[in-house]
Amino acid sequence: MSAAPVDAELVASATELAERAGQVTLRWFSPRVLASGTKADGSPVTEADRAAEDFLRAELARRYPDDAVVGEEYGDSSGASGRRWVIDPIDGTRSFVRGVPLFATLLALIDESGPAVGVAHVPALHETVAAGRGRGALHDCGGDRRPARVSEVRRLDEACLVTSGIEYLPERGRRALMQPGPLVRTWGDGYGYVLVATGRAEIMLDAGLALWDVAPMLVIIPEAGGRITDYDGEPGPQEGDVVASNGHMHQPALGLLGSSV
Structure with missing residues (x-):
């Protein structure tokens, strides 16, 4: 039996939060090479990564205090609800620090039935794709919001x-x-x-x-x-x-x- 559709409010909330976090990252973004630190795995980390994840963790704790959170910069925090939010404040940090606008803020929710909500917001291009289990996917491009659908290419x-x-x-x-x-x-x-x-x-x-x-x-x-x-x-x-x-x-x-x- 397939899992039940996720609550539409969760999709809307996750979309709003990812887009707001993306705006946080743009405070540091420039079409020039930026300074960055280095994580243990050798990948870069910026002040923008930390600021965006701080924002998301604070908002998720306020809205969904019983949910667990896992993020790239700060690891795991526990919760009792059986739900877990997953944060990547800047996916594509190497692009970000080189002034390439193809980085994204990623936010997901996993519940007892599996992956439930997914949002990818590309702040420098004003694009968002958001999806909820059983509710389809939407593509917002500069305020023009339409269903997101894959192509029909077969060759x-x-x-x-x-x-x-x-x-x-x-x-x-x-x-x-x-x-x-x-x-x-x-x-x-x-x-x-x-x-x-x-x-x-x-x-x-x-x-x-x-x-x-x-x-x-x-x-x-x-x-x-x-x-x-x-x-x-x-x-x-x-x-x-x-x-x-x-x-x-x-x-x-x-x-x-x-x-x-």
């Missing part, structure tokens, strides 16, 4: 494949990019999934993800009509190597990765 040689960068991919992912067929573009990160969910790309190939990178996409991509799995075709990946598609191109994408599924 690999007509598809656009997006990735975040070759250096992140395992060998099978790198080999996939060398195969004839799709148009390949980079600078993906969270924005790559937005492109798939809104029909502007057909495949997003990603690797080495944490929960906060992928959690919103587990709602957004299916609710927009697409499919998201690991490289072997297993659904619902919460970390690791991930491929998202418009659905029609999923088997061809797995084929590029050498999967027999």
Whole structure:
């Protein structure tokens, strides 16, 4: 039996919070290279990351005090409700610090039935894709709000494949990019999934993800009509190597990765 649709109020609340947090990050964003620190894993962190996550944690604690929260910058906080909010204040920090406007604020809710709400807000481009389990996905582009739907492209040689960068991919992912067929573009990160969910790309190939990178996409991509799995075709990946598609191109994408599924 499929899980019940999520409360529409939760989708609206998450969307508002992600968009407000995105506005926090824009206080620091500039089309020039910014100074940043370095996390233990070698990835950059900025004052904007911390400020946006601080904002989201404070608002979530006020609105949903019994819910747990996990975020990229500050780890886990416990809750008694059985629900957990997942925060990535700036997905694509390397883009952010280099003045590239394709970074996103990601927010997700996971409840007892699994991924429930997902929001990806791209503040520098004024774009948001928000989805709730059983409620579809919406794309807001500068106030023009429409349903978010994947494309109907069914041929690999007509598809656009997006990735975040070759250096992140395992060998099978790198080999996939060398195969004839799709148009390949980079600078993906969270924005790559937005492109798939809104029909502007057909495949997003990603690797080495944490929960906060992928959690919103587990709602957004299916609710927009697409499919998201690991490289072997297993659904619902919460970390690791991930491929998202418009659905029609999923088997061809797995084929590029050498999967027999």
